Amino acid sequence: MRVNGAEEKLDVEPWVSLADLLRDRLGLTGVKKGCDQGACGACTVLADGTRINSCLALAVQYDGKEITTIEGVAPHPLQEAFVRHDGLQCGYCTPGQICSAIGMLAEHAASGADPAALDEAEIRERMSGNLCRCGAYNGIVDAIKDVTR
Amino acid sequence: MKPFAYLKPADVDEAVLAVAADPGARFLGGGTNLVDLMREGIERPATVVDLTALPLDEVHDLPGGGLRVGALVRNSALAADRRVAARYPMLAQAILAGASAQLRNMATVGGNLLQRTRCPYFYDRESACNKREPGAGCDAIGGFNRSHAVLGGSGSCIATHPSDMCVALAALDAVVEVRSVRGVRRIPIAEFHLPPGDTPHVETALAADELITAVELPPVPVAVRSRYRKVRDRASYAFALVSVAAALEVRDGVVTDVRLALGGVATTPWRAREAERLLLGGPANEEAYRRAAEAELAPAAVRPGNAFKTGLVRATVAATLRDLDLGEEIG
Ligand SMILES: Cc1cc2nc3c(=O)[nH]c(=O)nc-3n(C[C@H](O)[C@H](O)[C@H](O)COP(=O)(O)OP(=O)(O)OC[C@H]3O[C@@H](n4cnc5c(N)ncnc54)[C@H](O)[C@@H]3O)c2cc1C
Ligand code: SF4
Ligand code: FES
Ligand code: FES
DSSP states (O other), rough: OOEEEOOOOOOOOOTTTTTHIIIIHHHHHHHHSSOSSSSTTTTTEETTTTTEEGGBGGGGTTTTEEEEEEHHSSSSSHHHHHHTTTTSSSOSHHHHHHHHHHHHHHHHHTTTOOGGGOOOOHHHHTTOOOOTTTTTHHHHHHHHHHHHH | OOOEEOOOOOSSHHHHHHHTTOOOOOESSSSHHHHHHHHHSOOSSSEEEEEESSSSSEEEEOSSOOOOEEOOOOOOHHHHHHHHHHHHHHHHHHHHHOOHHHHHOBBBBHHHHHHOOOHHHHOOSSSSSSSSSSSSSSSTSSOOTTTTTBBSOSSSOOOOOSSHHHHHHHHHTTEEEEETTTEEEEEEEHHHHHHOOOOOOOSSSTTTTOOOEEEEEEHHHHHHHHEEEEEOOSSSOOOOOOOEEEEEEEEEEEEEEEEEESSSSSSSOOOHHHHHHTTSSBBOHHHHHHHHHHHHTTTTOOOOOTHHHHOOOOOOOOHHHHHHTTOOOOO
């Protein structure tokens, strides 16, 4: 598996989730666990550029893939935009939000659409897999909009 | 999670053989349902056969305008396929109405067909549930049943089938192709999911060792004008209270072709054949739409928690068909 650009040879039991592997074995604690049930998005990472919930992914299923966590995307313009627009309070959901937003913008670009056409309603719908207990949604949407303009 | 052995076969024969030889083996698609249920201790396979290396991840054209969808096509890829959007808009909309983008990127078509109910008592191992433990009883029937079925239930189980995608597949008469060491079978979607009856733990016509290889969508010309409408407790990322997949053709104010299926209200993805029969050849107006929905609901068994669903079905069916007939008459 390649993680944040580095080749990792790991021997792992098949019942270990990708989230646990990244956090406990590789120390990538930017990967957060909110629910461990696919419901909150805090554990979002990119697998070959596609956003997934690493808590419902068995690590063995992702053998040979390129995994990117928040540690691997930094520094990223979205991070600055989140700070500028108050897209966070406690920050627990933020790594997942940013990885998800990167994946979302790639999905949107792959459909051939113009990123500047992403309006607030569409951003909210496309980001609905990432919950924020602090309710920083307005700032999150503004930050994403900002990087598309 | 209970320890298990893990296999990742590279071809279909190998996958089918692995499960035929091992009654404790289960297939794994995207894992978004099975991994969750294994973590909860509700599913405990001895061996997990990962399907994601199988070459079943493409969508092909069929002669006559249908599509053949490999069982490992991800939900997001199917929704984004331009042929699906053009020929079966209700299917793309149904998929996009379900789960979240991350989950749709992981979930496969085969796994979506076999996802298990979201009945809270099924998930709670302290509760009585005939589906989880045959013969244990059903805490939902006299309990909190706001999310439960009004159609297709039995005295043993009233859990709803949770899939959005399957509601569109029911409306489209999809066919599920399955393979085992005994050969290939083709199961019409209407016969694929089983009502609970006395055996709510038996959910589909699929045998334990059968692999879903593909879903075939026949040509359905009326589906070019189709919609999926989902009513839920929040705007996005929640299971349906009621959903409607509909396709409609109207000429001179008369319904000349129609497809209708319901989600969130039945124990299986529910094709509304009685409503279709009443609508066909009749007037394309609000009153007819409501009457057709009413007729479909004639066998409904409501409980205090879910009685609101019948009114919601009538309103949602009518609204969806209105959407389709508004200014869309064929000259
Ligand atoms: C938080 C959350 C919200 C969700 N919201 C919705 C929603 O609103 N609407 C909705 O429709 N769904 C929703 N889902 C469910 C989601 O759509 C399913 O979990 C998903 O479709 C399952 O696909 P999978 O490939 O991940 O299945 P898996 O978890 O891999 O497998 C599910 C089952 O299918 C079997 N299986 C898989 N592939 C095959 C095959 N080819 N042949 C034979 N057996 C096979 C497995 O053995 C297992 O029993 C939600 C899920 C979560 C976690
Ligand atoms: S409705 Fe079905 S799934 Fe829910 S508790 Fe009753 S038997 Fe179990
Ligand atoms: S921790 Fe994975 S979605 Fe909540
Ligand atoms: S900033 Fe606290 S959960 Fe989102």
